[in-house]
Amino acid sequence: MPEKTFKIIELCGVSEKSYAEATKNAVAKASQTLRNLDWFEVVSQRGFIQNGRVAEFQVVLKVGFRLESTTPAD
Amino acid sequence: MPEKTFKIIELCGVSEKSYAEATKNAVAKASQTLRNLDWFEVVSQRGFIQNGRVAEFQVVLKVGFRLESTTPAD
Amino acid sequence: MPEKTFKIIELCGVSEKSYAEATKNAVAKASQTLRNLDWFEVVSQRGFIQNGRVAEFQVVLKVGFRLESTTPAD
Amino acid sequence: MPEKTFKIIELCGVSEKSYAEATKNAVAKASQTLRNLDWFEVVSQRGFIQNGRVAEFQVVLKVGFRLESTTPAD
Amino acid sequence: MPEKTFKIIELCGVSEKSYAEATKNAVAKASQTLRNLDWFEVVSQRGFIQNGRVAEFQVVLKVGFRLESTTPAD
Amino acid sequence: MPEKTFKIIELCGVSEKSYAEATKNAVAKASQTLRNLDWFEVVSQRGFIQNGRVAEFQVVLKVGFRLESTTPAD
Amino acid sequence: MPEKTFKIIELCGVSEKSYAEATKNAVAKASQTLRNLDWFEVVSQRGFIQNGRVAEFQVVLKVGFRLESTTPAD
Amino acid sequence: MPEKTFKIIELCGVSEKSYAEATKNAVAKASQTLRNLDWFEVVSQRGFIQNGRVAEFQVVLKVGFRLESTTPAD
Amino acid sequence: MPEKTFKIIELCGVSEKSYAEATKNAVAKASQTLRNLDWFEVVSQRGFIQNGRVAEFQVVLKVGFRLESTTPAD
Amino acid sequence: MPEKTFKIIELCGVSEKSYAEATKNAVAKASQTLRNLDWFEVVSQRGFIQNGRVAEFQVVLKVGFRLESTTPAD
Amino acid sequence: MPEKTFKIIELCGVSEKSYAEATKNAVAKASQTLRNLDWFEVVSQRGFIQNGRVAEFQVVLKVGFRLESTTPAD
Amino acid sequence: MPEKTFKIIELCGVSEKSYAEATKNAVAKASQTLRNLDWFEVVSQRGFIQNGRVAEFQVVLKVGFRLESTTPAD
Numbered sequence: 051m052p053e054k055t056f057k058i059i060e061l062c063g064v065s066e067k068s069y070a071e072a073t074k075n076a077v078a079k080a081s082q083t084l085r086n087l088d089w090f091e092v093v094s095q096r097g098f099i100q101n102g103r104v105a106e107f108q109v110v111l112k113v114g115f116r117l118e119s120t121t122p123a124d
Numbered sequence: 125m126p127e128k129t130f131k132i133i134e135l136c137g138v139s140e141k142s143y144a145e146a147t148k149n150a151v152a153k154a155s156q157t158l159r160n161l162d163w164f165e166v167v168s169q170r171g172f173i174q175n176g177r178v179a180e181f182q183v184v185l186k187v188g189f190r191l192e193s194t195t196p197a198d
Numbered sequence: 199m200p201e202k203t204f205k206i207i208e209l210c211g212v213s214e215k216s217y218a219e220a221t222k223n224a225v226a227k228a229s230q231t232l233r234n235l236d237w238f239e240v241v242s243q244r245g246f247i248q249n250g251r252v253a254e255f256q257v258v259l260k261v262g263f264r265l266e267s268t269t270p271a272d
Numbered sequence: 273m274p275e276k277t278f279k280i281i282e283l284c285g286v287s288e289k290s291y292a293e294a295t296k297n298a299v300a301k302a303s304q305t306l307r308n309l310d311w312f313e314v315v316s317q318r319g320f321i322q323n324g325r326v327a328e329f330q331v332v333l334k335v336g337f338r339l340e341s342t343t344p345a346d
Numbered sequence: 347m348p349e350k351t352f353k354i355i356e357l358c359g360v361s362e363k364s365y366a367e368a369t370k371n372a373v374a375k376a377s378q379t380l381r382n383l384d385w386f387e388v389v390s391q392r393g394f395i396q397n398g399r400v401a402e403f404q405v406v407l408k409v410g411f412r413l414e415s416t417t418p419a420d
Numbered sequence: 421m422p423e424k425t426f427k428i429i430e431l432c433g434v435s436e437k438s439y440a441e442a443t444k445n446a447v448a449k450a451s452q453t454l455r456n457l458d459w460f461e462v463v464s465q466r467g468f469i470q471n472g473r474v475a476e477f478q479v480v481l482k483v484g485f486r487l488e489s490t491t492p493a494d
Numbered sequence: 495m496p497e498k499t500f501k502i503i504e505l506c507g508v509s510e511k512s513y514a515e516a517t518k519n520a521v522a523k524a525s526q527t528l529r530n531l532d533w534f535e536v537v538s539q540r541g542f543i544q545n546g547r548v549a550e551f552q553v554v555l556k557v558g559f560r561l562e563s564t565t566p567a568d
Numbered sequence: 569m570p571e572k573t574f575k576i577i578e579l580c581g582v583s584e585k586s587y588a589e590a591t592k593n594a595v596a597k598a599s600q601t602l603r604n605l606d607w608f609e610v611v612s613q614r615g616f617i618q619n620g621r622v623a624e625f626q627v628v629l630k631v632g633f634r635l636e637s638t639t640p641a642d
Numbered sequence: 643m644p645e646k647t648f649k650i651i652e653l654c655g656v657s658e659k660s661y662a663e664a665t666k667n668a669v670a671k672a673s674q675t676l677r678n679l680d681w682f683e684v685v686s687q688r689g690f691i692q693n694g695r696v697a698e699f700q701v702v703l704k705v706g707f708r709l710e711s712t713t714p715a716d
Numbered sequence: 717m718p719e720k721t722f723k724i725i726e727l728c729g730v731s732e733k734s735y736a737e738a739t740k741n742a743v744a745k746a747s748q749t750l751r752n753l754d755w756f757e758v759v760s761q762r763g764f765i766q767n768g769r770v771a772e773f774q775v776v777l778k779v780g781f782r783l784e785s786t787t788p789a790d
Numbered sequence: 791m792p793e794k795t796f797k798i799i800e801l802c803g804v805s806e807k808s809y810a811e812a813t814k815n816a817v818a819k820a821s822q823t824l825r826n827l828d829w830f831e832v833v834s835q836r837g838f839i840q841n842g843r844v845a846e847f848q849v850v851l852k853v854g855f856r857l858e859s860t861t862p863a864d
Numbered sequence: 865m866p867e868k869t870f871k872i873i874e875l876c877g878v879s880e881k882s883y884a885e886a887t888k889n890a891v892a893k894a895s896q897t898l899r900n901l902d903w904f905e906v907v908s909q910r911g912f913i914q915n916g917r918v919a920e921f922q923v924v925l926k927v928g929f930r931l932e933s934t935t936p937a938d
Contacts, residue, residue, distance in 0.1 A: 053804060053805075053815050053819075054804055055801055055802065055803055055804070055815060055816050055819035055820075056801065056802040056804075057716070057799065057800070057801055057802075058800040058801065058802060058850065059649065059715065059716055059800070060649070060650040060651070060652075060704070060800075061647055061648065061649055061650065061715065062647065062648040062649075062650060062706060063647055064645060064646055064647070064648075065645075067144065068142065068143075068144040068216065069143055069144055069216075069217055070144075070215065070216040070217055070218075070255060073245070073252060073255070074251070074252050075645050075647060076647050077247055077250070077251060077252050078250070078251060079645075079647035079709060079715060080250075080647075080715040080716075081247075081250025081251065082715070083714040083715045083716070084714070084715050084716055087247040087250055088246070088247060089244065089245065089246050089247060090244065090245050090247060090252070091242065091243070091244040091245075092242070092243035092244070094165065094166070095165070095166035096163065096164065096165040096166070097147070097163065097164050097165075098162070098163050099151055099155075099161040099162060099163060099164060099187070102151070102152070102154075102155025102161060103148070103151060103152060103155065104147060104148050104151050104164070107144060107147070110650065112800070113247070114802060117819060122823040122824070123799065123801065123819060123820040123822070123823045123824050124716075124797070124799055124820075124823065124824055124864075127434060127435075127445050127449075128434055129431055129432065129433055129434065129445060129446050129449035129450075130431065130432035130434075131346070131429065131430070131431055131432075132430040132431065132432060132480065133279065133345065133346050133430075134279070134280040134281070134282075134334070134430075135277055135278065135279055135280065135345065136277065136278040136279075136280060136336060137277055138275060138276055138277065138278075139275075141218065142216065142217075142218035143217055143218055144218075149275050149277060150277050153275075153277035153339060153345060154277075154345040154346075156345070157344040157345045157346070158344070158345050158346055168239065168240070169239070169240040170237065170238065170239040170240070171221070171237065171238050171239075172236070172237050173225055173229075173235040173236060173237060173238060173261070176225070176226070176228075176229025176235055177222070177225060177226065177229065178221060178222050178225050178238070181218060181221070184280065186430070188432060191449060196453040196454070197429065197431065197449060197450040197452070197453045197454050198346075198427070198429050198450075198453070198454055198494075201360060201361075201371050201375075202360055203357055203358065203359055203360065203371060203372050203375035203376075204357065204358035204360075205355065205356070205357055205358075205642070206356040206357065206358060206406065207356075207575065207641065207642055208356075208575070208576040208577075208578075208630070209573055209574065209575055209576065209641065210573065210574040210575075210576060210632060211573055212571060212572055212573065212574075213571075223571050223573060224573050227571075227573035227635060227641060228573075228641040228642075230641070231640040231641045231642070232640070232641050232642055258576065260356070262358060265375060270379040270380070271355065271357065271375060271376040271378070271379045271380050272353070272355050272376075272379070272380055272420075272642075279494070281427065281493065281494050282427070282428040282429075282430075282482070283425055283426065283427055283428065283493065284425065284426040284427075284428060284484060285425055286423060286424055286425065286426075287423075289514065290364065290512065290513075290514040291364075291365055291513055291514055292363065292364040292365055292366075292403060292514075295393070295400060295403070296399070296400050297423050297425060298425050299395055299398070299399060299400050300398070300399065301423075301425035301487060301493060302398075302425075302493040302494075303395075303398025303399065304493070305492040305493045305494070306492070306493050306494055309395040309398055310394070310395060311392060311393065311394050311395060312392065312393050312395060312400070313390065313391070313392040313393075314390070314391035314392070316535065316536070317535070317536035318533060318534065318535040318536070319517070319533065319534050319535075320532070320533050321521055321525075321531040321532060321533060321534060321557070324521070324522070324524075324525030324531060325518070325521060325522065325525065326517060326518050326521050326534070329514060329517070332428065335395070346494075349582060349583075349593050349597075350582055351579055351580065351581055351582065351593060351594050351597035351598075352579065352580040352582075353577065353578070353579055353580075354578040354579065354580060354628065355578070356578075364512065365512075365513055366511065366512040366513055366514075366551060369541070369548060369551070370547070370548050373543055373546070373547060373548050374546070374547065376546075377543075377546030377547065383543040383546060384542070384543060385540065385541065385542050385543060386540065386541050386543060386548070387538065387539070387540040387541075388538070388539040388540070408578070409543070410580060413597060418601040418602070419577065419579065419597060419598040419600070419601045419602050420575070420577050420598075420601070420602055420642075437662065438660065438661075438662040438734065439661055439662055439734075439735055440662075440733065440734035440735055440736075440773060443763070443770060443773070444769070444770050447765055447768070447769060447770050448768070448769065450768075451765075451768025451769065457765040457768060458764070458765060459762065459763065459764050459765060460762065460763050460765060460770070461760065461761070461762040461763075462760070462761035462762070464683065464684070465683070465684035466681065466682065466683040466684070467665070467681065467682050467683075468680070468681050469669055469673075469679040469680060469681060469682060469705070472669070472670070472672075472673025472679060473666070473669060473670060473673065474665060474666050474669050474682070477662060477665070483765070497730060497731075497741050497745075498730055499727055499728065499729055499730065499741060499742050499745035499746075500727065500728040500730075501725065501726070501727055501728075501938070502726040502727065502728060502776065503726075503871065503937065503938055504726075504871070504872040504873075504874075504926070505869055505870065505871055505872065505937065506869065506870040506871075506872060506928060507869055508867060508868055508869065508870075509867075519867050519869060520869050523867075523869035523931060523937060524869075524937040524938075526937070527936040527937045527938070528936070528937050528938055554872065556726070558728060561745060566749040566750070567725065567727065567745060567746040567748070567749045567750050568723070568725050568746075568749070568750055568790075568938075585884065586808065586882065586883075586884040587808075587809055587883055587884055588807065588808040588809055588810075588847060588884075591837070591844060591847070592843070592844050595839055595842070595843060595844050596842070596843060598842075599839075599842025599843065605839040605842060606838070606839060607836065607837065607838050607839060608836065608837050608839060608844070609834065609835070609836040609837075610834070610835035610836070612905065612906070613905070613906040614903065614904065614905040614906070615887070615903065615904050615905075616902070616903050617891055617895075617901040617902060617903060617904060617927070620891070620892070620894075620895025620901060621888070621891060621892065621895065622887060622888050622891050622904070625884060625887070631839070649864070651797065651863065651864055652797070652798040652799075652800075652852070653795055653796065653797055653798065653863065654795065654796040654797075654798060654854060655795055656793060656794055656795065656796075657793075659736065660734065660735075660736040661735055661736055662736075667793050667795060668795050671793075671795035671857060671863060672795075672863040672864075674863070675862040675863045675864070676862070676863050676864055686757065686758070687757070687758040688755065688756065688757040688758070689739070689755065689756050689757075690754070690755050691743055691747075691753040691754060691755060691756060691779070694743070694744070694746075694747025694753060695740070695743060695744060695747065696739060696740050696743050696756070699736060699739070702798065716864075719878060719879075719889050719893075720878055721875055721876065721877055721878065721889060721890050721893035721894075722875065722876040722878075723873065723874070723875055723876075724874040724875065724876060724924065725874075726874075778874070780876060783893060788897040788898070789873065789875065789893060789894040789896070789897045789898050790871070790873050790894075790897070790898055790938075808882065809882075809883055810881065810882040810883055810884075810921060813911070813918060813921070814917070814918050817913055817916070817917060817918050818916070818917060820916075821913075821916025821917065827913040827916060828912070828913060829910065829911065829912050829913060830910065830911050830913060830918070831908065831909070831910040831911075832908070832909035832910070853913070
């Protein structure tokens with residue numbers, strides 16, 4: 051088994067509809083510039099209220115991906 | 125910058141459908157009697173089971189709102 | 199009031215769509231072999247990513263049910 | 273199922289005798305001015321010491337109650 | 347020293363009187379069907395309120411016991 | 421010792437200068453409408469950034485005060 | 495106001511009867527050799543089981559006391 | 569994707585040598601009676617001391633495994 | 643509402659004077675190379691002691707900023 | 717590298733002015749009777765309120781120092 | 791003392807043998823592309839199980855390093 | 865059963881090799897000056913990095929021991 055190392059970054063996704071969609075939005079954004087995305091975990095769930103109703107759901111995620119031999123660790 | 129202070133209350137919203145809807149229900153209820161609702165954060169997610177299926181999703185939220193000069197802090 | 203005792207087990211449900219559906223799936227699976235399921239609470243929310251999009255939502259739940267006089271505690 | 277929302281307040285009860293009695297005292301005090309009290313959960317347990325012995329047990333509780341249609345959320 | 351492994355289960359005991367009695371009730375129930383019970387630790391303390399007074403104290407416990415060579419791990 | 425019960429509310433104070441001043445601002449605001457304020461504890465410390473510098477320090481506090489016989493618990 | 499500093503130590507008290515008595519026992523033991531004991535807070539509650547019943551309740555406490563000018567900090 | 573559900577149990581493994589060996593011992597014990605073991609996570613690490621040296625390392629683990637269609641959830 | 647995603651990084655700022663100044667220093671450093679810094683939250687507060695006095699206050703912060711369409715997520 | 721061991725004690729410092737000063741006061745007190753003080757970390761921040769204003773800031777700290785060969789561990 | 795700021799990243803190291811080796815592997819990987827690595831702290835310990843035995847130990851670490859004047863904060 | 869009380873102290877052990885050895889080193893150091901050491905639990909695991917490799921593993925432990933009738937509690 052060749053050694054492997056994963057990096058874990060923290061993102062906050064936003065959606066008007068649901069926690070699941072906010073999660074999907076953050077993952078989709080990350081995949082535009084990162085390869086090998088592997089897993090996520092929810093850190094916290096928050097949101098903003100405007101005019102007495104939920105204006106946006108926010109989900110803070112940790113997202114893990116495998117470092118390739120040519121990826122800087124930071 | 126004039127000083128401002130926010131109060132944070134804790135509510136539990138309920139829905140038969142999803143965590144997002146339970147969140148919306150609690151915020152809607154709060155907005156019936158409170159002004160200046162600004163943000164929420166999820167404290168915990170629970171629910172009841174009846175006849176072997178999820179009967180209600182419960183989301184405990186902290187909800188923050190700005191205290192006006194005439195609002196009692198409690 | 200006759201004394202009663204509840205057992206709490208931990209399950210991880212999976213869904214392609216949402217955290218709520220992952221919750222429902224785990225409860226439905228548990229109800230195939232357990233009676234008296236009463237409540238659940240979310241322990242953590244995670245998921246896997248494939249090809250840059252969320253492939254599955256995972257919800258770890260504690261599920262509580264009343265022990266009958268003839269149920270082994272384990 | 274008509275929607276319902278619960279409010280959760282935090283109280284600290286005190287007793288010279290035990291954690292259970294401190295809990296009962298806080299709930300009894302809350303019930304003097306609030307209706308529909310439904311559940312409590314312990315947040316922390318502390319106390320004061322005088323002359324080398326426990327002078328009071330303090331139990332910080334969250335207490336949940338259902339908001340009626342005419343109850344202000346705060 | 348022969349290797350040994352313990353299993354830890356989670357139970358919720360109930361009492362009208364105190365947290366200690368709720369603890370004892372859960373342990374007594376577990377001992378009806380499990381051998382080698384060794385230790386417990388409190389996970390959370392909650393309760394229900396009826397008519398403005400504490401109707402039941404609930405103590406969620408982890409209970410540890412040694413797996414015998416013939417005990418299934420689950 | 422006559423029984424006493426404390427209520428604990430959650431506030432968020434703001435300051436341009438420091439965490440201590442944000443704490444003082446929230447306590448001062450609370451004292452405009454509440455009597456018997458007794459202690460506080462810090463729940464979290466956050467802030468906003470504008471133009472690359474800290475624009476405001478925010479301190480979320482729990483504030484405890486003794487309920488008088490005529491104070492509603494909520 | 496002359497400056498004052500408190501030291502906080504951690505003890506585990508034991509009782510056959512209740513969490514409150516285990517708390518009292520630890521405080522009484524500490525007061526045999528320490529002066530100025532001021533407050534305690536519960537860190538965790540555990541216990542041992544023998545022959546299928548609770549043999550001892552254990553309460554881990556933090557105990558705070560004021561350092562006198564002649565007390566070593568450790 | 570057919571739905572799947574995992575069960576998560578809690579075990580405490582023991583070793584005279586290291587935390588890693590205590591982990592291996594618990595997993596080996598679980599695999600004697602359970603199939604489909606998939607992952608573990610460390611909950612806590614403790615141990616006993618005898619004659620002034622570490623007598624045993626204890627690792628409390630959560631162990632997850634996939635429920636087969638014929639496996640009882642408990 | 644166009645979707646937006648935030649990235650959250652973790653920094654440790656240092657000051658000889660106060661926690662607030664350590665916070666400001668970390669934010670100032672981050673703003674040298676990052677745009678759109680939006681909020682921070684305190685993760686932990688530590689420091690070093692030299693010759694019996696506090697030599698530096700250290701504040702570990704999470705700092706959030708909006709990802710522009712051309713910003714790599716990592 | 718010769719082996720070294722650190723002891724960590726818990727103190728509560730007090731100040732009328734700020735959290736930083738309360739930290740400094742506790743460290744200064746500890747340094748009167750302890751050598752080799754090395755680092756501190758904040759455990760919690762609290763305070764007392766008198767006449768509607770903050771009367772004292774309290775900072776609970778862990779303070780670490782290296783045990784010399786002649787220092788008792790307790 | 792010139793001001794300094796540290797960045798903290800999160801990595802997951804893997805090893806077939808032990809938690810210590812998984813830690814070393816992650817640090818070694820990070821040092822291929824980062825300078826000034828200073829400290830690490832363990833966030834969580836997990837692993838995968840294959841054929842009833844531990845196939846890999848995983849250690850999630852925070853790793854801190856000093857930002858040089860020419861290092862982007864992200 | 866005669867009453868007994870335990871004291872719990874916090875130590876940080878260090879090793880170049882592993883977390884287990886760092887644990888052993890701290891326990892060995894404590895046993896030079898303390899009797900009746902009974903158990904330990906891991907609070908956190910950290911370490912220093914030098915020249916891009918792990919220079920030392922640090923394990924913060926709580927160590928419990930029974931207070932004899934002649935032991936000062938502090």
